[in-house]
Amino acid sequence: MRPSRTIDISTGLFVLLGFAAILFLVTQITNREFSLRSDSYRLQAQFENVGGLKPGAPVSMAGVTIGRVESIGYDMDLFKAVVTLRIDTRYDRIPNDSDASILTAGLLGGQYVGISPGGSDESFRDGDRVEFVQDAIVLENLISKYLFSQAGSKDRGDDSPAANPAATE
Amino acid sequence: MKALALDLAASLARFLERLGGLARFALSLLWQSPGALLRPRLVVEQVYNTGALSLVIIMTCGLFVGMVLGLQGHDLLQRFGSEEALGTGAALSLLRELGPVVTALLFAGRAGTALASELGLMRATDQISAMEIMAVDPMRRVVVPRFLGGVIAMPLLTAVFIAVALFGVQLVGVQLLGVDQGQFWSQMRGAVELGDVREGLVKGFVFGVACSLIAVFEGYNAQPTAEGVGRATTRTVVNSAVVTLVLDYMLTAIML
Numbered sequence: 149m150r151p152s153r154t155i156d157i158s159t160g161l162f163v164l165l166g167f168a169a170i171l172f173l174v175t176q177i178t179n180r181e182f183s184l185r186s187d188s189y190r191l192q193a194q195f196e197n198v199g200g201l202k203p204g205a206p207v208s209m210a211g212v213t214i215g216r217v218e219s220i221g222y223d224m225d226l227f228k229a230v231v232t233l234r235i236d237t238r239y240d241r242i243p244n245d246s247d248a249s250i251l252t253a254g255l256l257g258g259q260y261v262g263i264s265p266g267g268s269d270e271s272f273r274d275g276d277r278v279e280f281v282q283d284a285i286v287l288e289n290l291i292s293k294y295l296f297s298q299a300g301s302k303d304r305g306d307d308s309p310a311a312n313p314a315a316t317e
Numbered sequence: 318m319k320a321l322a323l324d325l326a327a328s329l330a331r332f333l334e335r336l337g338g339l340a341r342f343a344l345s346l347l348w349q350s351p352g353a354l355l356r357p358r359l360v361v362e363q364v365y366n367t368g369a370l371s372l373v374i375i376m377t378c379g380l381f382v383g384m385v386l387g388l389q390g391h392d393l394l395q396r397f398g399s400e401e402a403l404g405t406g407a408a409l410s411l412l413r414e415l416g417p418v419v420t421a422l423l424f425a426g427r428a429g430t431a432l433a434s435e436l437g438l439m440r441a442t443d444q445i446s447a448m449e450i451m452a453v454d455p456m457r458r459v460v461v462p463r464f465l466g467g468v469i470a471m472p473l474l475t476a477v478f479i480a481v482a483l484f485g486v487q488l489v490g491v492q493l494l495g496v497d498q499g500q501f502w503s504q505m506r507g508a509v510e511l512g513d514v515r516e517g518l519v520k521g522f523v524f525g526v527a528c529s530l531i532a533v534f535e536g537y538n539a540q541p542t543a544e545g546v547g548r549a550t551t552r553t554v555v556n557s558a559v560v561t562l563v564l565d566y567m568l569t570a571i572m573l
Contacts, residue, residue, distance in 0.1 A: 152358075162369035166473025169480040173514045177408055177483070177505050204510070258507065294441045 175254075187237040188215065189274035193248045194228040199260050199284025201250055204266045207233050214239040219259060233261060235272075243268040249282035259284060342534050346464055348525060353461040363466025364397025367529075368426035371474060374427055375420060379478040382419060383485025387411070390486070391494050400496045404505035407486040412513045416479035417520035418565055421528055423559030424471055428531035433553040434462050443565035445537075460537055464529045471525025472518050479517060516572050520565065527564055528557040 198220060207215040215235035223230045235242070245266035250257050266280070353360060390403045439445050439459065448455045490496045532553045539549035 152362075155362060158369045159361050159365040162364070162372055163472075165372070166368075166476055169473070170514075170518065173412070173476060173509065175518075177502075178509050178511050178514060206507075210435060234419050246337035 168281045188234045189237060190218065191235060191272055191276055191278055193231045193233065193278040193281050194226060194283055195231060195250065195283050196228060197283045197286060198229045198231060199250055199286060201231065201284060205258060205260045207235060207263065209263045209265065241271045242278060244270045244272050245280065246278065247280035248278045250284035250285065325560055337532055338538065343485050343530055346461060346530070349457050349461045350465060352457055353465055353523065355485060359462035360465050363462045364393055364469050366431065367467045368470030370425045371424060372477065373476050375423060375478050376481045378419065378423055379481035379486040383482030384407055384489045386482070387486040387489030394433065401500035401504055403486065403490045403496055404501040408483060408505045408509050409478050409513060411482050412509065412517040414521045416432060416517050417475050418561060419477045420478045420521060421524035421561040422558055424474060425554050428467060429528050429557050430550050432467065432532040433536035434546055434550045436533060437539035437549045439441050440537065440539050441541040450549045460533050464533050466518040467529030467532065468525045472521040475517060475521030518569055523564060523568060531556050531560065
């Protein structure tokens, strides 16, 4: 058996290395940047359709992340999705006529909330509602809209293409 | 036909007997564990034996697992034109599955066999009986510190494995194959939740308990012959691997 001092030192090094690895995993590869600071305020926005937006998705202005989506709920009175945004207090002068839209990062990327500033002199306060919103774009809706518009322009004057799709051939 | 049925019944009875013995052994280990913490020196020695001495093999294997993951992941993702997702895919698969499972298999091969053969040899050379004669409880003096050492070492080894493997992925993906560094890390950070890290560490801990328990149980109850020690060592590796993979499925089903 080796002298116990060597054992102690190597065990200490091993444990230190283990905890350093855990610390690395927790701080470097997870998205905890905003949950560490609690200085933030909340905004609400109502959408007809949030698409694939998830809690924790970034809220960005001009591509800079200024907050996170805190929660997504459904309002049974309005029949709309209610999205709560948590914005860092460093960004506390957003005009209160700014609009929020749900956008997609890249082709396979996740969805996020983009805010483009308006022209008002007053800024959002904690708990305010974002009035101007733009829903998530659902690909199927876009495609069907395009298809129907194509069909409609071809046989204008005929029967409605939706009622009689076979007529387009 | 009747002989076959009798054989089956006998082997079933043997299996149940062994399972019951394992449960009883585990309970008495748990019962004795707080007492062993009063003598931390013995536990520290075993953390050194099972943890610090396994570090080199864990880091080497982690590096190569990560590098292979980088190559394969890059090849696959290239077909979809989204090489930047390499960091996300590698980090999630390492944290959730590969890290804990491969670490547990290596741990069983490196530390589990050492524990089992050491205890088996103590049994075969009557050292354990000698302790009992001297009124030293071999469970408390020998078995519990080895078990605790393994339980403490496994989660730390898992974390080291994952961190080194991520370095390997980064090495191949970013340095060799030219994935954009910023995209690699930021997509990873965007997708990995704290829960994924927790899942990996919880799995590492559970596998550590299972593998250490199997190793000390097989070693302590080995037949006191040269052949018996060998068989105990083999059984340690085989049983640890099977139990690890079965537990992995169960834990994944619970935590996903």
